[in-house]
Amino acid sequence: MDDVLEALAAPDRAIRRLIEECGASRLDLKEVGLTDYTARKHLQITSPRALAPTEAVQIAPLGPRDVVALVAMSQDVGRRFLSHGVYIRDALLHGQIRLSAKYLGYSKDGTLEAVRPITGMWRLGSAQAIPMTGIVNLAAVMAEPDLNDNWPGPATLVELGPPVPLGLPLGFALSANGAKPALRKVRHVLLDDLLSAVQKGSTFVDVPRL
Structure with missing residues (x-):
């Protein structure tokens, strides 16, 4: 019994x-x-x-589908850390990366620029926990002067593989000031749907969301 x-x-x-x-x-x-x-x-x-500031919990991919998390990427902080092969998201921001995500995507100049495979994902108590992850470019990430200022509390860190270029137009209207559109919220889609849209010459707005 x-x-x-x-x-x-x-x-x-x-x-x-x-x-x-x-x-x-x-x-x-x-x-x-x-x-x-x-x-x-x-x-x-x-x-x-609740995690201690120096605590990191690794997260295994959830589910069999190739889910892509699409995120807004700032030209300063986001791109700078992206050059080190990582993306870090404050856990208190609206919209988070789902546990099923196996790729991360981002836009530039009105197009979905690329997706990158997620090779590791961790919950962090704060940026102080990053050394516990063992990421490849740890020294470069820890050398960034604003690291602790940007992530003083809980966050999610994803380590990324080489980019897969897409160049898929977003299909959004221009901003009021005429600027090219960009991703503003976290969205999740299937990788196959993105690749199919590229092949068909469609835009991102035609891709179904999860």
């Missing part, structure tokens, strides 16, 4: 770990098969575990 009860409790323990250790959101839980109602119920009783 004890074995049966333990087996029945295993799914709930797995869900709790996804929330507590990996910071799973409602959408993350739905991606592993929970209904919206069940996902909300779990999140009512379980929260992500």
